[in-house]
Amino acid sequence: MTPEDFRAYGHQLVDWVADYWRRLAEQPATLPVQPPVKPGQVAGQLPSKPPAHGEPIEAVLADLDQIITPATTHWQHPGFFGYFPANTSGPSVLGDLISSGLGTQGMLWSTGPAATELETVMLDWLVDLLGLPARFHSHGPGGGVIQDSASSAALVATLAALHRASDGAWRTAGVDRRYTVYTSTEGHSSIEKAVRIAGLGESALRLVEVDPQTLAMRPDALRDQLAADRAAGATPALVVATIGTTSTTAIDPLPQIGEICTQEQVWLHVDAAYAGSAAVCPELRWTHAGVAHADSYCFDPHKWLLTGFDCDAFWVADRAELVAALTVLPEYLRNAATSTGAVIDYRDWQVPLGRRFRALKLWFVLRWYGAEGLRAHIRHGVALAARFADLVRADDRFELVTDHPFALVCFRLRGGDDASNERLLTRLNAAGEVFLTHTRVNGRYTLRLAVGSPHTTEETIDALWRDLRRLAELA
Ligand SMILES: *Cc1c(COP(=O)(O)O)cnc(C)c1O
Numbered sequence: 144m145t146p147e148d149f150r151a152y153g154h155q156l157v158d159w160v161a162d163y164w165r166r167l168a169e170q171p172a173t174l175p176v177q178p179p180v181k182p183g184q185v186a187g188q189l190p191s192k193p194p195a196h197g198e199p200i201e202a203v204l205a206d207l208d209q210i211i212t213p214a215t216t217h218w219q220h221p222g223f224f225g226y227f228p229a230n231t232s233g234p235s236v237l238g239d240l241i242s243s244g245l246g247t248q249g250m251l252w253s254t255g256p257a258a259t260e261l262e263t264v265m266l267d268w269l270v271d272l273l274g275l276p277a278r279f280h281s282h283g284p285g286g287g288v289i290q291d292s293a294s295s296a297a298l299v300a301t302l303a304a305l306h307r308a309s310d311g312a313w314r315t316a317g318v319d320r321r322y323t324v325y326t327s328t329e330g331h332s333s334i335e336k337a338v339r340i341a342g343l344g345e346s347a348l349r350l351v352e353v354d355p356q357t358l359a360m361r362p363d364a365l366r367d368q369l370a371a372d373r374a375a376g377a378t379p380a381l382v383v384a385t386i387g388t389t390s391t392t393a394i395d396p397l398p399q400i401g402e403i404c405t406q407e408q409v410w411l412h413v414d415a416a417y418a419g420s421a422a423v424c425p426e427l428r429w430t431h432a433g434v435a436h437a438d439s440y441c442f443d444p445h446k447w448l449l450t451g452f453d454c455d456a457f458w459v460a461d462r463a464e465l466v467a468a469l470t471v472l473p474e475y476l477r478n479a480a481t482s483t484g485a486v487i488d489y490r491d492w493q494v495p496l497g498r499r500f501r502a503l504k505l506w507f508v509l510r511w512y513g514a515e516g517l518r519a520h521i522r523h524g525v526a527l528a529a530r531f532a533d534l535v536r537a538d539d540r541f542e543l544v545t546d547h548p549f550a551l552v553c554f555r556l557r558g559g560d561d562a563s564n565e566r567l568l569t570r571l572n573a574a575g576e577v578f579l580t581h582t583r584v585n586g587r588y589t590l591r592l593a594v595g596s597p598h599t600t601e602e603t604i605d606a607l608w609r610d611l612r613r614l615a616e617l618a
Pocket of ligand 1: 331388
């Protein structure tokens with residue numbers, strides 16, 4: 144493909160994306176959020192072998208429109224309320240386009256000086272933007288890095304914590320003691336995965352009880368569990384606290400948990416994958432009280448901060464421990480910059496060696512929106528969630544199940560059993576205008592409404608509410 148071919152097709156595809164976004168915003172009803180697709184339907188429409196000779200882009204575009212788009216879940220749809228949002232935006236896509244065009248592989252400072260330094264500066268900007276502890280800033284012993292996901296952040300935090308708990312012996316001897324890891328019963332499944340991958344085994348994971356009302360970790364239960372494990376000969380290595388649990392956005396009490404971790408000398412990782420973005424708003428910073436105790440912290444700009452997947456921002460208070468846990472330096476990667484010790488080589492901050500130039504999309508997003516633009520986005524979601532919660536509260540056929548400090552509302556039919564709530568969700572999603580998912584709270588089936596798309600309006604919420612009330616009659 145010549146640069147001139149690329150220019151022509153590139154313009155055409157930018158138009159394609161712009162038209163798609165306009166349709167999502169202006170005619171959302173023409174695109175079902177969750178398409179009615181059967182397993183195997185897409186694969187069945189594709190040839191089983193790659194073409195022997197090159198094809199024109201027109202042929203690819205025809206299949207894109209006929210096979211791929213109709214079988215796509217529209218995460219940017221104004222009626223997408225499932226899981227947590229995965230926002231993208233114009234500036235994010237444009238930044239990513241440059242990243243793709245440059246094709247930089249930024250494993251070392253020397254393989255991408257701008258990729259490395261822009262990333263460091265962006266992570267420093269985010270410390271300021273979210274009001275995070277100064278010890279995460281790269282000017283001191285700490286610093287930040289972009290991971291692909293919060294799951295990877297949990298894994299590298301686990302490895303750094305093991306490194307600390309074993310005084311580095313873990314690197315040579317492997318796991319030579321019985322290490323234990325703690326999160327609440329509401330902690331994310333990626334913690335269990337990290338514990339498995341780290342070779343500790345699932346039996347090393349302690350799921351600490353939560354308060355049945357707030358669903359937040361109980362500090363007294365954590366303290367008891369730590370004491371019991373020490374008495375039984377285990378070495379507690381890591382506590383993972385959550386700001387905004389996946390199920391209901393519960394907030395673990397960091398001031399107390401942090402104090403316990405300091406006393407017990409256990410690594411504290413804070414997982415704020417979804418809710419971290421809220422800290423751009425000063426009025427929501429109370430959700431981050433006690434975060435100064437964290438040895439590491441992460442959040443996903445790819446969830447709620449208008450930055451396309453993948454982009455997880457991860458910080459450590461002491462980068463030396465993380466780097467010591469993960470560094471390897473084969474001969475073929477040696478270079479003058481690395482030997483001076485004056486540069487960051489981000490390959491030592493993550494599991495893979497190679498890495499994309501992801502800081503570009505973040506840079507485009509932060510500059511295009513500015514702090515005030517990002518705050519407006521978060522406030523928009525929080526206000527729409529509050530609008531919905533008010534409607535639920537005012538109707539005695541429904542009930543709110545938990546608090547809604549962010550833009551997730553958990554609700555169900557009052558007095559309805561699990562089956563009737565499940566039927567309600569199925570019927571609501573069937574029309575394709577909205578898509579919600581569910582969870583269980585204290586064992587009971589609960590609907591989740593996670594507002595996140597910038598295209599969602601008061602009218603989207605009000606129309607959804609009308610549907611819900613109508614369907615509640617049938618449930
Ligand atoms: C979404 C989520 C994760 C996992 O996020 P990925 O970036 O997809 O790995 C982890 N923790 C919490 C609390 C989450 O909500």
